[in-house]
Amino acid sequence: MPVPILTAHDATGHIHLIIGSNPLASARCTKSIECGAKAILIAPPEAQLHYSLVKKVDDGQVEWRKKTFVDEDLQTLGRQEVDHVVDAVFVTLGGKVHLSAHISMLCRKLRIPVNVTDSPNLCTFALLSTHSDGPLQIGITTSGKGCKLASRIRRELAATLPPNLGAAIERLGGMRRRIFEEDHRQYDLADAGGDNSDDDAPAQKASFNRLVRDSDHDAAKTRRMRWLSQICEYWPLRRLASISDAEIETILQSYNSSSTVVQSPLGLRSDISTSSSVSHKPLIILAGSGPGSPHLLTVATHRAIQIADVILADKLVPSPVLDLIPRRTPVHIARKFPGNADAAQQELLEMGLEALQKGLTVLRLKQGDPYVYGRGGEEYIFFREHGYIPMVLPGITSSLAAPLFAAIPPTHRNVSDQILICTGTGRKGAAPAPPPYVKSQTVVFLMALHRLSSLVESLIGVTPSDTPPISSPNPFPWPKATPCAVIERASCPDQRVIRSSLAQVVSAVEEEGSRPPGLLVVGWSCDVLKSTGGATWLMEDGFRGFEELFTDDNKIRELLRDT
Helix, strand or coil: CCCCCCCCCCCCCCCCEEECHHHHHHHHHHHHHCCCCCEEEEEECCCCCHHHHHHHHHCCCEEECCCCCCHHHHHHHHHHHHHCCEEEEECCCCCCCHHEEEEEEHHHCCCCCCEEECCCCCEEECCCEHHHEEEEEEEECCCCCCCHHHHHHHHHHHHHHCCCHHHHHHHHHHHHHHHHHHHHHCCCCCCCCCCCCCCCCCCEEECCCCEEEEHHHHHHHCCHHHHHEEEEEEEEHHHHHCCCHHHHHHHHHHCCCCCCCCCCCCCCCCCCCCCCCCCCEEEEEEEECCCHHHHHHHHHHHHHHHHHHHHECCCCHHHHHHHHCCCCCCCECCEEEEEEEEHHHHHHHHHHHHHCCCCCCCEEEEEECCCCCCCCCHHHHHHHCCCCEEEEECCCCCHHHHHCCCCCCCCCCCCCEEEEEEECCCHHHHHCCCCCCCCCEEHHHHHHHHHHHHHHHHCCCCCCCCCCCCCCCCCCCCCCCCEEHHHHCCCCCCCCCEEECCCHHHHHHEEEEEEEEEEEEHHHHHHHCCCCCCCEEEECCCCCCCCCCCCCCCCCHHHHCCC
């Protein structure tokens, strides 16, 4: 069965024809009025209108044509600018009435959208069960298979959303317009930041986390729009919903076109001070939060989350983990985006030091493991030099967990007896030397997807376009047919795996888009349990690996509280 296309339709000023006089006709009139359309009701003069319909007619919200339907109504009651053809028809008589089928047939011939109650076969469109909160609208449909179930799904989804999310979206939209107007006025930009405003974009562009070097002046001009895109992608919804006008102003002023360093912290209250209740010695904790799912937190890290006075989190720490943080605890999420990592890192260190000097317990919460490409060693040295010895708590590194969740055993007898974990991006964005091809080796590249094309070029023996001319090709190139996999948001419900080969993986990611954070696994172990089966690439979306262990979303919290 083909999947119907879901659209948000602007019906302002349109003419909607509603045929019938029952309570459902009243509901259809209400829906038309809410979307800005004019509702015309067609029902005989002797019809017994539902009391809610009578009120709408008396209030002038609905025009009642006291007559039976005739075919000419479809082409005479509409707007003048469309030759009086009506814009949509709602038939509430039911599918068993002959007139319903007749109207449906006429509408299809005239290409007028038509909806017939309880008759999916007579409809060219269906109304969704919707949740509305200002500019935010969420629609659920079961394609006519279970209308009551659609309503329940909508209610339960809406219940998971933080309050005031619609108002926050309105603020962020105003912020986006302001950034575009100010940056466009200053730099005459055709597209401030290249930010895609289409809601149906399936993922971020493959260049979403592309490195911005100091010499890239055009990208520097759009740093504020890039930052807005980053917080919309990485901040927890609860944090976004609580954003204030003052915080928006802070972002606009801090990330101006000529500055890379933020002057004042966002999310960490400036009034934090040593209170009478703080009697313990200052403590800095460097902790890994694992690959993404809160199910994979260590008990020690969860305990640290509960006792910390201040939490400084990487932007890649996912929302379900951040949701475990008590509401009383100030949280600062790293304001890192490509080209600003060093400045944002220094900001975190200084904020942590300031809190320690006030006698607080500071948790530096990282994704994965602190010492596996997490700059944990650098932070340990920084705090030690200032007189504070960090407590370091391990986390499950995504370099080993992500392949597992993608059904890729990095070691497998007679296939792979070595694992190599590499970074795809060196210091200040430099491209590291590619590892030589070893058939019995599985290589995991972290922080590599933003420069996937040049990384693949370096592996297969082509001098990458983003390296200096003096660089020489890989002396031991990888075969283009080597299987590989891009694994994004490992262990999270929206995990995605793209299986391909070195010859096609770049095209696959450019076609499917990016869903950071992610990593690349290369080696023949990628084909041991699953393969592309001869296809250019295969995409697997979603992860439900913990459903048999935890029957509801709150189970993990209950277990952690009991520890």
